[in-house]
Structures are given as C-alpha cells and as structure tokens.
Amino acid sequence: MAEEAVKEIKVDRKHRKIGNIAPELADRCYTCGTCAGGCPATGLVPGWDPRKAIRAIVFGMEQEVIDSKWPWVCTLCGRCQYQCPMGITLMRTFRACRSARERDKVPGPIHKGTMMNLERGNNLGIPKDDFLFLLAELGVEMENDEEQPCPGFYVPVDKEGANVIVTINSKEPFGEPDDMKFWWKIFYAAKENWTVSSENWEGVNWGLFSGDDASMKVQVARVIENARKVKAKTILYPE
Amino acid sequence: MVSIFDLLKEYIDSGRIKLDKSKVQHTYTVHDPCNYVRKSQISFGDNYGELSRWVAKQCIDESLYREMCEDYMNNLCCGAGGGAWAMPYDEERLTYGKMKVDQIRDTGAEIVIAPCHNCRDQVMKGLGDEFKKGREGFDMGNYKETLYTWELVSMALDFEPWSEAEIEAAHAERDAQFERDGVELEEEE
Numbered sequence A: 001m002a003e004e005a006v007k008e009i010k011v012d013r014k015h016r017k018i019g020n021i022a023p024e025l026a027d028r029c030y031t032c033g034t035c036a037g038g039c040p041a042t043g044l045v046p047g048w049d050p051r052k053a054i055r056a057i058v059f060g061m062e063q064e065v066i067d068s069k070w071p072w073v074c075t076l077c078g079r080c081q082y083q084c085p086m087g088i089t090l091m092r093t094f095r096a097c098r099s100a101r102e103r104d105k106v107p108g109p110i111h112k113g114t115m116m117n118l119e120r121g122n123n124l125g126i127p128k129d130d131f132l133f134l135l136a137e138l139g140v141e142m143e144n145d146e147e148q149p150c151p152g153f154y155v156p157v158d159k160e161g162a163n164v165i166v167t168i169n170s171k172e173p174f175g176e177p178d179d180m181k182f183w184w185k186i187f188y189a190a191k192e193n194w195t196v197s198s199e200n201w202e203g204v205n206w207g208l209f210s211g212d213d214a215s216m217k218v219q220v221a222r223v224i225e226n227a228r229k230v231k232a233k234t235i236l237y238p239e
Numbered sequence B: 001m002v003s004i005f006d007l008l009k010e011y012i013d014s015g016r017i018k019l020d021k022s023k024v025q026h027t028y029t030v031h032d033p034c035n036y037v038r039k040s041q042i043s044f045g046d047n048y049g050e051l052s053r054w055v056a057k058q059c060i061d062e063s064l065y066r067e068m069c070e071d072y073m074n075n076l077c078c079g080a081g082g083g084a085w086a087m088p089y090d091e092e093r094l095t096y097g098k099m100k101v102d103q104i105r106d107t108g109a110e111i112v113i114a115p116c117h118n119c120r121d122q123v124m125k126g127l128g129d130e131f132k133k134g135r136e137g138f139d140m141g142n143y144k145e146t147l148y149t150w151e152l153v154s155m156a157l158d159f160e161p162w163s164e165a166e167i168e169a170a171h172a173e174r175d176a177q178f179e180r181d182g183v184e185l186e187e188e189e
C-alpha cells in the first residue's frame, strides 16, 4: 500500500485578516462542537457551521469564509458565543467576515440602504416633505379616530425642549404608517413631551448588519446630534 | 438613551398610563429578541428578558401567559436577525425559523409578543404566513397573531381625552409647527 504523504498545513497567523481581531482566541478553539450543536443555522449552508468556520479561520482559509454565504445566513444571534467554553467571540468574528466582504458583494439591500441613509437620512430615501405631510395627516386621523379619538394629538417635529426624541423605522412611513400610532397613542395617554426629527430620523442601522462600522457610527452620531439640537434628555430607539 | 422597556415601566409604575387587562383575553407568549436579551447581556452585562415579560403581563392577565423558554438567555433567534429579514436568502431564513415555529406551537399560545421589528416581521409575515398556507413543518398550533410589545400596550391603554385647555394649547403648537415647516393639510369639509 502506498503511503499517503501527510501534508503539513502552514498557518500564517500574522497575515490573517479576520483572525487578527482575536487570533489567540480563535486558536484556543478545541473543536468541541458546542457552537455547531446549538446553532440553528447549522446545516443551512452546505459545508459550513460555526465550528468549521472558526477552524477555517484558524487554518488561514479565512477568504473562503468571507466568500461563502455562511456569515450572512448566520443571524449573529450570539448563542454560540454565549456558550463557547473557550470564550471565543464567534459572533464578532462572523460579523468581521461580513465587514471583509467587498461592499458591492454585500447581499440584498442592506449596503445600498446604508448608502441611501448617508445620502438622504433614511434607508429608503423618503423625502422630507412627504415625511412631514404623512405625519401631519396621521395626526389628524388619530384626533378623529372613531373608536379611540385622541383630541389634541399631533406629531411634534423638531420640538425644542422635548423630553423624549424618537427614531422611526423607515418601513413604517414607507409601508405600514398606521403602526406608528401604537407609540403615539402611548405618548398621548402619558402626556409625554416628545418629538421626532424632520431629518436623519432613521432608527434602523443597517451598517450594523452589513459590517460597515464607519457608516454605523455616522448614523449613531446623527441621532445623538438630533437629540442635542432640541435638547432632548432621552433618546428612544423603538427597534 | 433609554430602552422601550425602561420607558414603558416608568409610565406604568408612575401611573402615567393605565392598562386594562380585560381588553385582550387570549393566551400569549413572549419571544426574546437576541438584541434585547443575549446580546445585551454579552455587550452591556444586563438584559431585558424579565422586564419584557413583565410589561406583557401588565397588559394581559398572567393566567393566560404561556412561557416559551424559561432559560431566556439561550432562547432561539427568530431566524431573521442580523439583517436576514432583508437578505435574499428566504428559504434559509424560513428553515432557520422552524425551531421558533416548534417553540411557539409547544406554548399553545394564540398571541406572540415580539418586542422587535425584525422578529415581529419574521414571526408574523415569515413563519406565520407559511403556517397559514398550511406548509409542512410550519405548524404553529393555536397561533393567531403577532403583536409588538408597544402595540399590545396601546391596545390595553385606558385613557381619557385631554381637557379643553390642553387641546387648545396643543393645537396652537401644532399650527405654529405647520406654519414653520410649510405643511398644508386640506381642510375637512
């Protein structure tokens, strides 16, 4: 029987991109499989599960993980990381894989939405005038609601000195406007002094999911700036 | 920065809002969004598992509550986290959610409370629609609907319309705002 030559795997720790966020942690993995066993995404992408992805990174095959669907089908739910006996930051690692994807290869609308947000202040590009008009109209609807009228209700915009400033999920003004009334009714009942920004009001931070840290920070800074402008004490992100 | 749960708790504890538990009378369960529970614990050392259940129990009688997962730090993701709701991998997202489907069925609850936009969309429009279509592997048992936590609160609200003086003051503020922003609504006839 011919002897199979065992190939030595050369691991180049220095030049790992992903591993660099915590190479010592990834190397500590002892392949117990706790992560893969408890991961609901195991089996969804043939060839991958969290344990294998960590192993691939340890062995310097990080580009294969980055190019695969794995980091995107993983929902970054954090179960693996929470249970890993070796303290390996799997969730953080898989998000770093997303960051390492070329931006034009980010699946779905989350990168485009992030760019749209930077340009126009919300992920779906809803123009300011349309937004303000919609809020005004919905306010009138709530005042005159047949079942539960809220006389005196309107949506305060850019209101100086408001106590609470609220972000909005752009899917609501875009497609489910009535769902904004749930919070509004609560504010009406509580007689809260609240407000919404006329610009940069988006509450969904897709940079978080696309792995785009720079854009993510811009969005957070904008929300904080909006609160500063009206001197609001409290920011509510109803996500 | 305040979480929705902290704010709702403050309103309830201080009596700023009053909730009437007789308005909704269905069995219910509470889903744990990864971001508010496990990931909050990982990042900030605290989580909203308890508080999220507490708020729901202020809205519907506790006898109708059905636990989904005692060990909420290890509860399962809805399947649409990490932006997956928007991602083009629908079948993977639905298959992932089958574990959530089983959990929901096993609670026997009619209403699922989801304190997160993503989770609500996945449970209601993702998993719930497959169940209503009768798709195999998506049996959600007694399931009827999904509500946001704040949607449930708004349904249970017991409130009085404002006083004449409050209404007048609000109208004046509103008119000034519309004037400033150039918002013109058509007059009701």
Ligand code: SF4
Residues within 6 Å of the ligand: A028, A029, A030, A031, A032, A033, A034, A035, A036, A050, A051, A054, A083, A084, A085, A086, A087, A088, A090
């Ligand atoms: S749980 Fe941790 S130690 Fe175990 S295989 Fe996964 S990453 Fe490695």
Ligand code: SF4
Residues within 6 Å of the ligand: A035, A038, A039, A040, A041, A042, A050, A073, A074, A075, A076, A077, A078, A079, A080, A081, A090, A091, A094
């Ligand atoms: S974070 Fe990703 S890999 Fe880890 S358990 Fe959740 S879905 Fe699986």
